[in-house]
Amino acid sequence: MPIKPEEVRWVAPPRMGLWERLYIPAVLQGLGTTLSHMVRPAVTQQFPDEEPKLPPNYRGVHRLNRDEQGRVKCVACYLCATACPAHCIDIVAAPSPWPDREKYPEIFVIDELRCIYCGMCEEACPVDAIELTTLYDLTGLTRREMLFDKEKLLSVYDQTAAAGTDPPRTRRGRLGPASEPLVPINQLGPSSGVGANAAHPSDNRTDSERAVAAKASSEA
Amino acid sequence: MSLLVTFVIIVVVMTAILGINSYLILLERKTAAWIQDRVGPNRVGFDLGLPFLKRLTGGFHFWGLGQPIADGLKFLFKEQVVPAHVDKVLYFVAPCVAVITALLSFAVVPFGPTPTSANPDVFPFVIAPNIDIGIVFVFAVSSLAVYAIILGGWASNNKYSMIGALRSSAQIISYEIPLGLSILVVAMMTGSLNLEKIVARQAEDGFFGWNIWFQPLAWLIFFTAALAETNRLPFDLPECEQELVGGFHTEYSAIKFVMFFLGEYTHMITVSYLTAILFFGGWHFPFIAEGDSTYPGATAVKILVLAGKAALFIFFIMVLRWSLPRFRYDQLMRLAWIVLIPLGLLNLVFAMFVRHWELSRWWLLPISVVLFVAAGLIGTLVSTQEKRVIGHAHQA
Known part of the structure; x- marks a missing residue:
């Protein structure tokens, strides 16, 4: 559809007076600006010599958190792998050797080259097992080297926990919201003992209802 | 010698x-x-x-x-990439022309003390001394540098290179005229085209004999036109990176690219030396490098004074690069043809009047200022706002 001439509003450049038409004052003004910048201190960070000051919520290399007993916190629920837009998380679940959970990750690999560091895995994780740290300068000689497996991700946890550079959103040492029972154990009634609800025997709500409740309890 | x-x-x-x-x-x-x-x-x-x-x-x-x-070693040992579609002979000739013309034009430029009437036997620090057409030689040779750009752009067989080369040819031809007009005034005041004599004249007259005091307008025209001649910003349209991906040297790499670069930078050195020599007294500086100073080391001081002045202009050109945006092509042409050339001509005419009636040279300073302000005034008065319409609004 053509634009009607009456709908067009021309914006005219301001008319130049004699002072502007001489141009030299404007050129001198411009030179003044550039020369004033020459004497200012540089904003450059000399990277290898000088570490950048990153904000604490920077999203760098992942880590897999440990619980209080030093075991991997992950329950191999695949929520992070499902949430991952880059499909860089590869998990193989196995029956848990510990009584307090059903599954644990036998293999947990993140392709750090494929990852886009969006932090959605961290948001998806119901037990706060996966977190992004402030480590940023990861390098490797091969692509294979950049596939971080479970041991490596746990060692990142050990390193960052020892260095005291936990992300500000961390819940390490405490259990995540989904792993906490909704009702204290001693108040539970007789078990209904069906399928997925086995972990919470009295809980016969649907999954979505529980998710809402879990969210509410985590916000509380 | x-x-x-x-x-x-x-x-x-x-x-x-x-x-x-x-x-x-x-x-x-x-x-x-x-x-x-x-x-x-x-x-x-x-x-x-x-x-x-x-x-x-x-x-x-x-x-x-x-x-x-x-950087130099890298360029030397880099692979010599010759695109398949180029004109092989001209492609190799172009960078050679760029370097040769740039270096050759420096031959008559004095870079140290030259004979004056106070001490006429001084060793002339210039490759080819006593060339009476000195300044003409410089601009005759350095304007050949446009061949390097045109040949390079043509031989590259690439539309961007070609556009750059065409822009360059039009630009350099246009700016030769104001450049020549501004130098004519200086030559007329000295009575010689010989660069050594131009320096000697200024050195004998002392600090207030420098040509800049009488010819600030000619200096302005000279410097503007010289920036255009050297393809430096704000006149670097032949090689603007943003529009022409480098212009005439898009297809050049390794040592051939360096040769274009050397040509451009040598040109810049020549222009800076010429600015110092024509308008800022050459090697003369009050008290430390006078025409008759013969103390030990005076020669070195004079060489350093001239080099320092030239370095100042080189630095000025570099700072100017980051201060002024690039001209649009029509603005570039308008500046040359309807601003600089009439201004240069009028300046020349007034300088002729002053010479003819043998008035004091100091008349030229107010004349320069008046001409400059008058040009701005005319620009203010004649500028009109073009009436703009949408093309298809009328067709509908």
């Missing part, structure tokens, strides 16, 4: 120019960095990143002073 001395001078001057050129590129990058609140190249020391040299220098950076050497 014996042939041997001339040869020695040629070798020394050419080597010095090439060495200074490479460090000017570092200075250019450093200036750019400082103006943009950055640090600039500061990593490459004289070890050039080579392990066996690193042991000698202890890994010290030397504030990046090894950068030009590393």
Whole structure:
């Protein structure tokens, strides 16, 4: 559809007076600006010599958190792998050797080259097992080297926990919201003992209802 | 003067120019960095990143002073890429023309003390002394540099190179005229085209004999036109990176690209020396380098004074690069043809009046200022707002 001439509003450049038409004052003004910048201190960070000051919520290399007993916190629920837009998380679940959970990750690999560091895995994780740290300068000689497996991700946890550079959103040492029972154990009634609800025997709500409740309890 | 001395001078001057050129590129990058609140190249020391040299220098950076050497070596040993579609002969001739013309034009430019009436027997620090058409020779040869650009752009067989080359030819032809007009005034006041005589005249008259006091307008025209001649910003339309991906040297790489660069930077040195010589008294400086100063080391001081003045202009050109945006092509042409050429002509006419009636030279200072302000006034009065319409609104 053509634009009607009456709908067009021309914006005219301001008319130049004699002072502007001489141009030299404007050129001198411009030179003044550039020369004033020459004497200012540089904003450059000399990277290898000088570490950048990153904000604490920077999203760098992942880590897999440990619980209080030093075991991997992950329950191999695949929520992070499902949430991952880059499909860089590869998990193989196995029956848990510990009584307090059903599954644990036998293999947990993140392709750090494929990852886009969006932090959605961290948001998806119901037990706060996966977190992004402030480590940023990861390098490797091969692509294979950049596939971080479970041991490596746990060692990142050990390193960052020892260095005291936990992300500000961390819940390490405490259990995540989904792993906490909704009702204290001693108040539970007789078990209904069906399928997925086995972990919470009295809980016969649907999954979505529980998710809402879990969210509410985590916000509380 | 014996042939041997001339040869020695040629070798020394050419080597010095090439060495200074490479460090000017570092200075250019450093200036750019400082103006943009950055640090600039500061990593490459004289070890050039080579392990066996690193042991000698202890890994010290030397504030990046090894950068030009590393760059030069890189360009030398780089693969010589010759695109399949180029005109092979002209493609190789073009960068040679760029370097040859740039270096040749420096032949008549004095770079140190030259004879004056007070001490006429001084050794002339110029490759080819006593050339009476000196300044004409400089611009005759350096305007041949446009062939390098046109041949390079044509031989590259690439539309961007071609556009750059065409722009360059039109630009250089246009700006030769104001350049010539501004120099004519200086030549007329001295009565000679010989650069040594132009310096001697200013040196004999002292600080207030420098031509800039009588010809600020001619200096302005000269400097503007010279920037256009050297293809420096704000007149670098032949090679603007953003529109023409480098213009005439898009298809050039390795040592051939360096030769274009050397040509441009040598041109810049020549222009800066000429500015100092024509308008700022050459090697003359009050008290320390007068026409009759013969104290020991006076020669070195005079060479340094002239080099310092030239360095100041080179630095000015570099700062100007980051201060002014590039001209649009019609603005470029308008500036040359309807501003600089009429101004230069009027300035020449008034200088003729002053010479003819043998008035004081100081009349030329107010005349310059009045001409300049009058040009601005005319620009203000005649500027009209064009009536703009949408094309298809009328067709509908």
